Amino acid sequence: MTLVPYQGDRLAQADIWLGLHDDELRRRAVTAARDRDADTLVSLSLAYLTQHAASGILTSPRTLEAYALGIRQFLVYADTQAVALLRPDRHAPQRYVQAMLAAGRKPAGVQLKVAAAGALYRALRWAGATEADPFRDVRVPRDPTSGIEKRPPYTEDELVEVLEHADPHTTFLIFLMAHAGLRISEALALTWDDIDEVSRRIHVTSGKGRKARRVTMSVRLARAARHFRALYGPGAPEHARYRPSGRAPQYVFRYATQQAARYHLIRVFTAAGVPFRGFHPGRKYAGTRLLQQVKDFGRVAAHLGHASVDTTRRGYARLAADDLKDDLAGW
Structure with a gap:
């Protein structure tokens, strides 16, 4: 028999969001975006991933940790650059990519940060807080140097x-x-x-x-x-x-x-x-x-x-x- 790690805490945290009426879910998501409430936005995103990601509740803890960190980093960037979270300028996502590359981050790392930010916006759309999908057409250059x-x-x-x-x-x-x-x-x-x-x-x-x-x-x-x-x-x-x-x-x-x-x-x-x-x-x-x-x-x-x-x-x-x-x- 294969042992499966206990996922009760993660599911219980997701259920807090899943149990909300649609209007209340939207209200909390909009408020969190307005206030740049990183903890709440991360919680919303992880609840979305737990419910709707391909692996659902079986998404690895390391993946969730990476996404949570990436979301927080994007929120810091959005705050310093005055990006309107629910109605972002159409150039803002690609500028975010260029800023990370200019700071010396490798393309693979940038791709992970883009994936995390994209998960945040999927969660916000799921909550009904926005219809924006700003990272859909973002392009990250490939790194010509092989991993080995x-x-x-x-x-x-x-x-x-x-x-x-x-x-x-x-x-x-x-x-x-x-x-x-x-x-x-x-x-x-x-x-x-x-x-x-x-x-x-x-x-x-x-x-x-x-x-x-x-x-x-x-x-x-x-x-x-x-x-x-x-x-x-x-x-x-x-x-x-x-x-x-x-x-x-x-x-x-x-x-x-x-x-x-x-x-x-x-x-x-x-x-x-x-x-x-x-x-x-x-x-x-x-x-x-x-x-x-x-x-x-x-x-x-x-x-x-x-x-x-x-x-x-x-x-x-x-x-x-x-x-x-x-x-x-x-x-």
């Missing part, structure tokens, strides 16, 4: 140095990212039943978009998994003492948040003298190494859990510059 160039994978030497300073806990987490190619959210959601060291398979039940998949473990990862289970798995002597945070015993890792994982990894990377560049360079290491071995973007995309091969090609795997050297030798 902007944030390259960790190198083999870097990972070797880090693993020399890692305890069994961080060793296993690093292998899950750098060999299994797991997202950090997928790794932290693993339960002991999801890991089968004998068949060298990991059952990912909380993939992006709630898609499940089976991931093959490398021999070294399977060995690390057996060692980790012997130390901290159910029935192991250290199992009870391993959980000071009180997280449910079926989960592999004692902490559930990315902030906690980041704290532990930064300590290990710092001790090794290797800059910590985030979690994704570990996945990119897995993608790049696997691509150089199998020469098949489709198989790499399946390993990483990408719905599109283009995602893998743009940001997660690259072939060596001289990859065709042997193939062209006889021309």
Whole structure:
């Protein structure tokens, strides 16, 4: 049985808005827009997303946090630029984009801020506060630099140095990212039943978009998994003492948040003298190494859990510059 995080608080907050009469819903939305009440406008937007977004109540907390931050940032801009929220000047949204780009924000980040502002206006239209859809035709330029160039994978030497300073806990987490190619959210959601060291398979039940998949473990990862289970798995002597945070015993890792994982990894990377560049360079290491071995973007995309091969090609795997050297030798 797959455990689903409790969503009662989020649904209850949405129900506050959903339970209002249409006239009262409109009145509160108009008042919040007039007063630039960021808390109320964020609450309205999250209620709309909970009810009407494609994923509804299952929209990830990280997505909601990103949207809430983006809405607040747009409201600050609107306040400083005297943008009328309910009747914005038709040039205001594109000026907002240009202002962010001029300030040095990357196009991908700008696109996220535009999506958040667009969600605010969808919520305001849902509430009947406006008919404006100012971000519908906004254009954000594409970044010609690929994601793997902007944030390259960790190198083999870097990972070797880090693993020399890692305890069994961080060793296993690093292998899950750098060999299994797991997202950090997928790794932290693993339960002991999801890991089968004998068949060298990991059952990912909380993939992006709630898609499940089976991931093959490398021999070294399977060995690390057996060692980790012997130390901290159910029935192991250290199992009870391993959980000071009180997280449910079926989960592999004692902490559930990315902030906690980041704290532990930064300590290990710092001790090794290797800059910590985030979690994704570990996945990119897995993608790049696997691509150089199998020469098949489709198989790499399946390993990483990408719905599109283009995602893998743009940001997660690259072939060596001289990859065709042997193939062209006889021309």
